[in-house]
Amino acid sequence: MNKKRILLLSIIMGFLIIVIGNYLNNYNLLKQPPSEKWSKEVKIGSGLGKNTPVIIKEENRLLVAYGDTKKIKVCETDLNGKEIKTKEYAVEEELLKNLIFTKTDKGYTLIYNSNKLSIDYLEKLVLDEELNLVKREIEEGITFTEQIDSKNIVLAYKDKIKLVNTVSNENIEVPVENLSMLTANKSKDELLICYLEKEKLFKGFTVKGGKVSKPFLIKEMIKTDKITYGAMSLSSDAKNGYLLVEKYDRNEYFATEVMEFPISGGEGQVSKLVVDKSSYVINTKGAYSENGARFYATMGVPFGKKEFQKAIVSFEIKNGEVSSSEKITRLRELCIHPYNDEEYIAFLSFEKDGLYSVNIASSNESFKDANNGPRRDERLRSLGYLVEGFMYSISYIIIIGFRWIVPGLVIAGAVSFMDYKFDDKKKRYMYIILATIVVVMKIYTINKAFYVQYSHMLPTILASSFVGILINSLIGLVVYGYGYMVYTDDFESIFLGKFSIFMLIDALFTLMIFVPLII
Known part of the structure; x- marks a missing residue:
């Protein structure tokens, strides 16, 4: 030669x-899970709705409810995310304000709230244990809804807040005035509810052993035409509550503020939320944690050495300090609306033309073993x-x-x-x-x-x-x-x-x- x-x-x-x-x-790079703790995502469905998917973990299965055009779907999988079946339920509305999925004493309840002919209303779909539709109920006058966990929800009316345990059917009502925002969370032995009253007063109260504390003022904000507030979320450590509120200046995202306040009652201190040197932290969702106030959020995180992704991360706030941040998603596409139950989480990722994929992930070792292997889409x-x-x-x-x-x-x-x-x-x-x-x-x-x-x-x-x-x-x-x-x-x-x-x-x-x- x-x-x-x-x-x-x-x-x-x-x-x-x-x-x-x-x-x-x-x-x-692409074959790696998002972090050492969390698994790769498992897609279980897709839809045009942008409501937060709700996941319920049971002894031998996972149930995930999510919205699509004029229907709500519930996907049943095993504990490793393998789909068993998906049920669909038709609804009249294309755009749902919020979606709730809880347990009852005889099965489950799907709830969504919307607005028709300027009338706020809620529709409840009662399901049996096999996810078959049993009946529908409609209630008017409900302006906001919030899910705390798989059995506790909060309903807001013009003049009151109602806490409902969907398993025991116990209700607690608290009077309010001109409520415009609402969030809630569960700690180890009590419920914490926060709301915005008269568009400037951030207030809160606790429920422990069926007893409601007196509502207390967290912070009074000076209202201006330029400043508005977006989504808010809530969590707590042993002593303090942490209310996260998205702040907008002329409809442009400005910052997410942290209102730290004593759970026993008292005015809070306001600071700017910064996670891993990033102040762009949106779409937050509070969760229970024994270590401190835990939140899930969407923020820009590095991917490899050359890219940034708008991914979902978890972080904790304890004694006013942000710590323990972990990346949960690894997709190049935008990931939003996380919701967790124990060690499982559901979220949306952008697919195309308004279509979103519904995904689940977990820190469970069995789930990781089943789903962290090489994938064809990674090679492609x-x-x-x-x-x-x-x-x-x-x-x-x-x-x-x-x-x-x-x-x-x-x-x-x-x-x-x-x-x-x-x-x-x-x-x-x-x-x-x-x-x-x-x-x-x-x-x-x-x-x-x-x-x-x-x-x-x-x-x-x-x-x-x-x-x-x-x-x-x-x-x-x-x-x-x-x-x-x-x-x-x-x-x-x-x-x-x-x-x-x-x-x-x-x-x-x-x-x-x-x-x-x-x-």
Whole structure:
């Protein structure tokens, strides 16, 4: 086998090694679960509704309720997320304000509230233990609903708040005035309810052993036309409650504020919520935790070294300090509306054109063992990332590659213009000298672009600039070595035409290694 064929095979092998290396780098990233604690997601359905899916964990199954266009669905799975069946229930409304799914003494209840002809109302769908529809009930005058857990809910009217235990059918009513927002949470031995009254008074009360505390003022906010409040959520540690409220300035998200207040009653202190140095924390949902006030939320988190995802995370607030943040989702798509029951969580992820996937995940070891293995979609997405990286590498020939290609073309053009004066020996020397100059310019450009500006994105194996110099030199040696063989086979050909082809091949191979690491 002659040297020319060896160099050609080296170029082909080099291309394949770069492609396979990029694919494996993508796959090793995509196959990972979101965190050590949480499993990969399991899709159990999809729908056009954006209401929070509700999950109920039972002894031998999971039930997840979620909305779709003019229907509510309940998916039954085993404890590892394998679907058993899905039931559908028709409703008149396309847009539901909120969805509730609870246990009863004889089965389950689906509840949604909406508005028809300017009248607020609630529809209750009573189900038996096999999820068959038993009857429907409608109640008017209910403006807000909130689910605390699988058996406790809160209903808000114009002049009162009603706490309902759907299993024991016990009700507790508390009078209020002009309620406009509502949230609730359960601690170890009591319920905590907070609400916004008269659009400026944040108030709260507790329920323990069937006894209701006197409502207390958490904070009075100065109301302005520019500032509005979005979703709010609630959780608590042993002493204090933490009310999270999304704040909007001229309808643009501004911050999520934390109102820390004593559960025993008393005015709260307001601060800005920051989780892992990020103040963009939205779509929060409180949950019970023995360690402190636990919340789930959507926020921007890093994915690998080059991307950010709007993922769901969990974090705790204890003694006013944010800690123990953990990533729960790993999807590239937007993830919203988390709801948990024990170690299981349900959430939505954006699919396309208003369609959302309904997913579940868990910190349960059996669930993780069943669902954390390699997946076909991970391999397909790795190929998608590979193609994306290849296309970006081509475009970066113009963005970065032209910094050494253009000077190389100028010099090659001058050589091509005068090469008729050179004998074959001088032509060989001119090719080697020009190839060396181009490789040196390439090494300088790559080092400045990737080992200075993007050094934090490079993997450990490429972190040393010496390794970068070695790779750039090796690619140049093989590509221009083969180009030298081609050129010396036919000195009568146009030098510029042949040399420029190998400059482009050299640039593409080099950028295929570095560009996918930064996009």
